Amino acid sequence: MFYADLSPYAYCDDGDEFTDLTDGMRFVSFRPVYELSNVGWLEADHSWTSGQAPREFAHRLLAIVDAQQVNTMLGLHKCDLCPTPLPDSHPWYVPRPGDLLASAGTGEIRVPGSLGAVFAAPRLIGHYVVDHGYLPPQSFIDAVLAFDPYGAWEARFPGIRFPWLPDDADLRHVDDE
Numbered sequence: 001m002f003y004a005d006l007s008p009y010a011y012c013d014d015g016d017e018f019t020d021l022t023d024g025m026r027f028v029s030f031r032p033v034y035e036l037s038n039v040g041w042l043e044a045d046h047s048w049t050s051g052q053a054p055r056e057f058a059h060r061l062l063a064i065v066d067a068q069q070v071n072t073m074l075g076l077h078k079c080d081l082c083p084t085p086l087p088d089s090h091p092w093y094v095p096r097p098g099d100l101l102a103s104a105g106t107g108e109i110r111v112p113g114s115l116g117a118v119f120a121a122p123r124l125i126g127h128y129v130v131d132h133g134y135l136p137p138q139s140f141i142d143a144v145l146a147f148d149p150y151g152a153w154e155a156r157f158p159g160i161r162f163p164w165l166p167d168d169a170d171l172r173h174v175d176d177e
């Protein structure tokens with residue numbers, strides 16, 4: 001699945017199912033009230049930028065990937081930048097030899113940017129950055145460096161560490177069920 005960096009996000013137009021893993025597992029589903037822009041939806045057939053990101057960037061990006069799972073129901077994304085397809089015998093969640101992160105992943109992440117603007121990236125972006133040297137747009141790098149996925153946001157939705165949730169967001173705590 002390819003989307004150009006900074007193009008408007010349109011993959012899931014049904015609202016977001018946002019899972020916060022920082023404090024147990026909490027789900028909130030809502031229709032975003034901000035603009036969503038794509039970052040890191042790479043495919044081998046489309047050119048992408050490689051380069052050296054600030055060291056702190058990869059560290060912070062992986063913390064976000066660990067903290068969030070958005071729209072996981074949309075299925076598995078497989079990296080096709082890797083030189084060979086993953087053999088069926090290789091579990092998708094296990095990194096390939098020599099890689100730091102798995103070359104397939106489910107779901108997306110959300111990174112708040114400037115006011116009212118949020119970046120939408122596949123969770124596989126961690127693999128693209130650390131194993132393929134993908135260099136995302138500077139506006140995304142700045143947003144990742146500025147966002148603390150363990151920070152406190154939105155007292156109305158305890159445990160959901162994300163800004164700008166609409167009043168009609170539907171919060172569910174897995175441990176309540």
Ligand SMILES: [Zn+2]
Nearest residue numbers: 079081082103
């Ligand atoms: Zn890969």
